[in-house]
Every structure is written in C-alpha cells, then in structure tokens.
Amino acid sequence: MWPIMTVNITGGTSNSLPTSGGVTTIEARIDPLAKTKPTKxxxxxxxxxxxxxxxxxxxxxxxxxxxxxxxxxxxxxxxxxxxxxxxxxxxxxxxxxxxxxxxxxxxxxxxxxxxxxxxxxxxxxxxxxxxxxxxxxxxxxxxxxxxxxxxxxxxxxxxxxxxxxxxxxxxxxxxxxxxxxxxxxxxxxxxxxxxxxxxxxxxxxxxxxxxxxxxxxxxxxVPNPELKIHPAHGFILDDKTVFFDAPKIEQREIDHDQSPPSVGLPELQVGDPHRLTFKILGQPKAGGLSYEIATLRVEDGSGSRVAETTVDVDYTDQAGLERVDIEENRAIAEVTVGIQDPETSETEVREKIKEIEDQGWIDTADELKQKLNTAEEAGGIIRVGKNRLDTED
The missing domain is CATH 3.40.50.410 (von Willebrand factor, type A domain)
Structure with missing residues (x-):
C-alpha cells in the first residue's frame, strides 16, 4: 500500500536516441510536498x-x-x-x-x-x-x-x-x-x-x-533518503556520480554495489525541491517507439518507498537534443563542483568551460568564468550570498 503522498518525483531525458543506441542524460526532480506527521x-x-x-x-x-x-x-x-x-x-x-x-x-x-x-x-x-x-x-x-x-x-x-x-x-x-x-x-x-x-x-x-x-x-x-536507480532491460547506468543543481550544487557517488544502484540524497525538506542528473546508455532498438529507460524510487532511512516514477526515452532516426536546459544545468554543476574541489586543476575547469562555449551557451560560459575568477581571488572558495559558502541555484 502506498503511503500518504508527501513527496513527488518526476523524470525526463535530455535527448532522444538513434536506433544504433547511445547516451542520454536523465534529470530527476524530487519535490517534498507537505508534512503529515511531526518531525523527530x-x-x-x-x-x-x-x-x-x-x-x-x-x-x-x-x-x-x-x-x-x-x-x-x-x-x-x-x-x-x-x-x-x-x-x-x-x-x-x-x-x-x-x-x-x-x-x-x-x-x-x-x-x-x-x-x-x-x-x-x-x-x-x-x-x-x-x-x-x-x-x-x-x-x-x-x-x-x-x-x-x-x-x-x-x-x-x-x-x-x-x-x-x-x-x-x-x-x-x-x-x-x-x-x-x-x-x-x-x-x-x-x-x-x-x-x-x-x-x-x-x-x-x-x-x-x-x-x-x-x-x-x-x-x-524525510531525513535519510536514498534514490534507487533501476535501469530497464537494454539500458545501463553510465555514470559513477550524480550532479545536483538544486537545492545546492554538489556531486554524490552512486553505489553500484547495491542492487539496484543507489545514491544518498540530502534531507527532503518542505519547499526545497531537489534536481539531479545522471547518464544512461541505451542499446540499439527499433525506431519510432518510446521505451521505458529506468524506474526511480525514493526510499526513507528504513527502506520504505516514499515516491516512485518511470522515465521513457524515444528512439528515432532523427535523434537529437530536445532539453537543452538539462545538459546546460548539468554542465554548470560539473564546473561548479570542479571549482570547489581542490583536486581539480584550473586547466580542467577551463577546458569544461570551453566545451560549454562550443555548445553555444555563451552567457553561461561567461558566468562560470566569472565564478572561477572569484574563487581564485578568494583562495579557491566560492562565496555565494552574504552569509553562505555553498553554491546554490
């Protein structure tokens, strides 16, 4: 039996796939809706x-x-x-x-x-x-x-x-x-x-x-949530990490040792939606059809189901990028995480910004260059807002 709906999850893909197969980015949005009992x-x-x-x-x-x-x-x-x-x-x-x-x-x-x-x-x-x-x-x-x-x-x-x-x-x-x-x-x-x-x-x-x-x-x-990622038959989870761009920009590792693979989520708080992306590899399939690509399930700390959805992807002879915002948001998250990570070199970050420029996202690239310059002036730490060190959307 489903619990009272307190959390909603939806998902979509950045692009359709060619009949020869390929990679698409899934964006999942998790919306904490309301409290149904007191928080401990x-x-x-x-x-x-x-x-x-x-x-x-x-x-x-x-x-x-x-x-x-x-x-x-x-x-x-x-x-x-x-x-x-x-x-x-x-x-x-x-x-x-x-x-x-x-x-x-x-x-x-x-x-x-x-x-x-x-x-x-x-x-x-x-x-x-x-x-x-x-x-x-x-x-x-x-x-x-x-x-x-x-x-x-x-x-x-x-x-x-x-x-x-x-x-x-x-x-x-x-x-x-x-x-x-x-x-x-x-x-x-x-x-x-x-x-x-x-x-x-x-x-x-x-x-x-x-x-x-x-x-x-x-x-x-939901204090200790996890996202379970269950690729459908013919699809493979093609990422080691997920990138969040809301409620704050961060990177989290996917635990591939679990079945299905899972990733720990930040606490789910009323009015604080979470948005994250990861990549899925699709094998060759017939064109002109839509296929279920993955089931996404949010569980609480006891392993009980909180919310669940399925994500579909189209296979077509004219596959291409339909959701530019998904890829752009992911690119922003990747660069911002790189700026925060002391093990990521400035050269790597600038190469990623160059890729964003090559995609034609000039305004985004300019904003990220400014963010990198600001971080360098502050000794590698990104300051956002008067009293915050984290990078928020």
Missing amino acids: RHVVLLIDTSGSMAGDKIDNAKNGAGSALGKLDKEDYVSVLGFDTEVQTVLPIDSWSNIDQKGANKELTNIDSGGGTDIYKGLENARDQLIEHAPNDSEAVKRIILLSDGQDRFDPETYRDLAEEYNECGISIMAAGIGGGYDEEVMLALANGSGGVPADLSQEDIDAFLDETVSDTDQVI
Whole structure:
C-alpha cells in the first residue's frame, strides 16, 4: 500500500536516441510536498569555547543556543557541548521533556571561553551523543550544529572523510565559521561531506543562525533518503556520480554495489525541491517507439518507498537534443563542483568551460568564468550570498 503522498518525483531525458543506441542524460526532480506527521529531531549544538571566542561571540552563542532550545518540541532530543582543546558537556543528550529547562538555560550562562581549538574532538563527542546515547531512530533528523572561529590541527581532507562517515550514520553537520580567522575549506568539507550546509557568519549573525537552523529542522519530512536507480532491460547506468543543481550544487557517488544502484540524497525538506542528473546508455532498438529507460524510487532511512516514477526515452532516426536546459544545468554543476574541489586543476575547469562555449551557451560560459575568477581571488572558495559558502541555484 502506498503511503500518504508527501513527496513527488518526476523524470525526463535530455535527448532522444538513434536506433544504433547511445547516451542520454536523465534529470530527476524530487519535490517534498507537505508534512503529515511531526518531525523527530536529534540535535547537538557544538560551540567553540576557545579563547578567541571571548566577548560578544561567546555571549551571542549562548543567547542563540537558549533561543534555539525554545524551538524544540517535548519529544525532540538535544545536547549542548562546548569545546576548546577539551570537550565540556553542558547538556547531555535527552528528550526536551526530561530536561529541566530553567536549569538548562542556567548551564548555558555558565559557558566560558579559554584555551585552544580542537574541532575533531568536539565532533567525536557530538557523534557519540547522537549514536551512543540517543534512541536509534531511522526517522529522526540527526544534526550537529557547529560554531567555530578557529583553525584546527587537521587538514580539510581528514574532515571530509570524517564527514562522510557521519553521513553514512545519517548525521548532517551545519558548519558555521565566524569572522575571518577560521578555515573555510574545513567548514566546506564538514558540511558538504555530511550533506549539511556551511555558513559564513559575523558575530552579529550567531544568535539568528542558531535559532533559524534549529527551526528549519522541523520542516524535514524525510531525513535519510536514498534514490534507487533501476535501469530497464537494454539500458545501463553510465555514470559513477550524480550532479545536483538544486537545492545546492554538489556531486554524490552512486553505489553500484547495491542492487539496484543507489545514491544518498540530502534531507527532503518542505519547499526545497531537489534536481539531479545522471547518464544512461541505451542499446540499439527499433525506431519510432518510446521505451521505458529506468524506474526511480525514493526510499526513507528504513527502506520504505516514499515516491516512485518511470522515465521513457524515444528512439528515432532523427535523434537529437530536445532539453537543452538539462545538459546546460548539468554542465554548470560539473564546473561548479570542479571549482570547489581542490583536486581539480584550473586547466580542467577551463577546458569544461570551453566545451560549454562550443555548445553555444555563451552567457553561461561567461558566468562560470566569472565564478572561477572569484574563487581564485578568494583562495579557491566560492562565496555565494552574504552569509553562505555553498553554491546554490
């Protein structure tokens, strides 16, 4: 029996195929429609309490944490941790209904600043709160909200690996850097690797950021979704990754070891459609007919079906590109991901932009050149908007 419709998925192809076969790009759009039940939230506020946070930064963090706690429902689980080179458990994780709320606010006011910065140790403790001490609930949104203004002893790649481990556990990290002294690449690695969102804050933004980030978790309707890609007979999944161009531009690997192949999706949140692309190879077939090319199924963290659709492709003697927007959006995503990736060279990015020019998408190529130049000026990090590091549509 189908569940109540809370998510809709549709799909289309960029081009028809010749009778000799070939490759087409599938675009899938996933629309979270509405909540049908309360969102379960397991949240850890992880606050840098090192010496550099002294003054307005730590005061705003404490005020923001108090305001954020007020957004919780009684069945939500919450913990507050402070960290410098050691970790202080301000509030051990528990359901909000079991926590003395006046006592919790008093504990927040007692947070003090001093010492160095060890983000890694703070994150390990935050994960333990969520995995070891909170109920094991596949329907719960598990989120670490990290605030830090400092550098750390590990490089971004180490944090990327750590974030991907957290993502496999269903934990996303909202990684917020404060001021100009933090390591932007570390925050990007933590957020992007875990399926979270990075943020670039001034000290005046801290209070509102914590309040809004906790509030936003209430709009998540599927916390740990996967997309199952089931190619039809005569078609082969011809990609190792999918590219998202909404709600933010990113790349995710397809797990070909699963049957059917699958890719982890960002949390599905009301009003936040997801759009992604991947390539399918079709074998030779008779022309003048439409064929089912793939079944796409969205599943939740427990493996239950949330939404499903089939995608068709036409075979014709005059095959060609019908949906220019699909190929153009994919090209934009590929270039933007390349700019973000420290392992992708400038030469590779410029070659991809040249391919876009050769397609005749001149305005798009010019915008991407400007984005690349801006990234180079910022040391390789793309800034979009006043307080965001991620690249959004």
